[in-house]
Amino acid sequence: MSLLTISSLQKSFRTPEGGRKIIVDVAEFSLAPGQQLALRGESGSGKTTFLHLIAGILAADSGSIRLGGRDMAALGESARDRLRAETIGYIFQTFNLLQGYSCLENVMLGMAFGGGSNRAHATAMLERVGLSQRLRHYPRQLSTGQQQRVAVARALANRPALVLADEPTGNLDHRNAREALALIRETCRENGAALLLVSHDPEVLGAFEDVRDFAVLNRALQEAGS
């Protein structure tokens, strides 16, 4: 049984000329529980939009996104927020940590809107990513590699069924990128979370057994290319 099933998904945006441009057009896509899949795609190919649609951050024009048996498209915004908070962990390229909050508070906020904050669990997550000495530090006091580890801890703190990672190593050097990627994959495995990662970096993609080309998946790109 699939954790995530997508069919006939379309998303378009208004162009400056007043027309509409289809950015994402995915006929079929699915992800099994615990599966780790990498999507290869160039910048501007609509990968982030695809992840935003799965996360319920954007509403689709048409099609269906079933996550854990519930159809995102059929839900109202509040219900999508709730489903996202409970089911999805999101790791961003630029980490998107809240600068005014400590590492521990950032991780606790990752849990707050879903099952509720748990200080002990948030602390354990930060210990798991090797930041037990940085609980009260603020993001600006950390290296970029450490910031990404906080982002990983935050994404997984709520024990999500699905982790979305958007170019998670794009801002890291080679060594940190390797370590971050290993950490994301390990922690997802430990938590039983499926991982859907998008990247254009061959080194990152090379670490995955299961890689698919977003250009093949997204018919909008095929039409634009033809």
Added chain:
Amino acid sequence: MTLALIILRSLRQHLLSTVITALSIALAGGLLMSVWVVKVQSQATFTQVNTGFDAVLGARGSKLQLVLNAIFHLEASPGNLAAADYEFIKHHPAVKLAIPIAVGDNLRGYRIVGTVPELFSAVEYAPGKKFTLGSGQLFNPVAKEAVLGSFAAQKLGLHAGDTFHPFHGLIYDERNQHAETYLVTGVLAPSNTPADKVIWVPLHGLQTMAGHDPRAATDVSAVLIQLRSPAAGFMLDMMYNKQGNRLTFAYPIGAIMAELFNKIGWFDQVLTLIAYLVALVSAGGVLVAIYNSMAARRRDIAILRALGAHRRTIFGAIVLEAAAIGFLGMLAGFAAYAGILTAVAAIIRAQTGVLLNAWAYNPVMLWAPLGMIGLCALGGLLPAWKAYRTDIAENLAPVS
């Protein structure tokens, strides 16, 4: 818990604007409460202060001027009464007690008032309270001696055993010094009435001071009267004010003072209006402060939304943050209130001798803070609406 954390962190992130906005709220709230309390307290105090008398008899003129002069020791005397008039009212069957006073001299701006010792022995200036001596003893009615009100003694630096020369007139002019030397025999304990800022001397001494008109040596400036019954007051009012045309009978004192406040009511209204406007502008300051920071907040809002926060959670957080600024401002507002009222009370005490009960509870201390917090929350609605509409995807750059 989460909402509180978001609000606290946001207040801290925008600390400077939080502090400046809260200070403006503090000043507005402090001003609003001060204006209100001074208005209510002064009206209540000045209409209740009668230093134990029901009425004042004086020369023909304004009742208000008579009361201000004889009870509050402000204003010039409207003129004198002959000794016979005093004797007549003193022995009138409707009158329980009549105390004559004579004014016309000062000591470095503090009024010298001539009176009789009965003022200190027979009069309760407030129920159950008589004037008492803080130090020394009462003056001898036939000697050049003086008893000072506590405030006047403190300001003039005089104690029992000191001497002074009076100055002619109610306004201090160093060229108008009398030759007589007066001995301070005592200082009254504070009564928080206008008597505290007066230098009391024997009536005869003031009447016969060198330089005063010898033809008026037995005249008095006014007679302070205690009546046997309220009906007597209306009877004497009819006799002096309606049937007679030489003297003025000021009765009842509280109503005459209330008339004064009615006359200057417009001034209260202007002050209150200004205080309301300041409060409104301060609440507007909250709106502007938060609204101007929205650009900087957008990313944080988008992140919180991406983590699953509902739009209404973000909306509520901004409104509550505005209310929190109002709350913090009003906490400081009580300090501003204390400062303003202490200064105003000191000025009123110096001018009138009356001490406002600045710390007595007044409902404004409840509704003004609640009102300011409510206004601030209203001021937060517009930025909250902007936050509510923040697009997550647009503010979670970059897009790959």
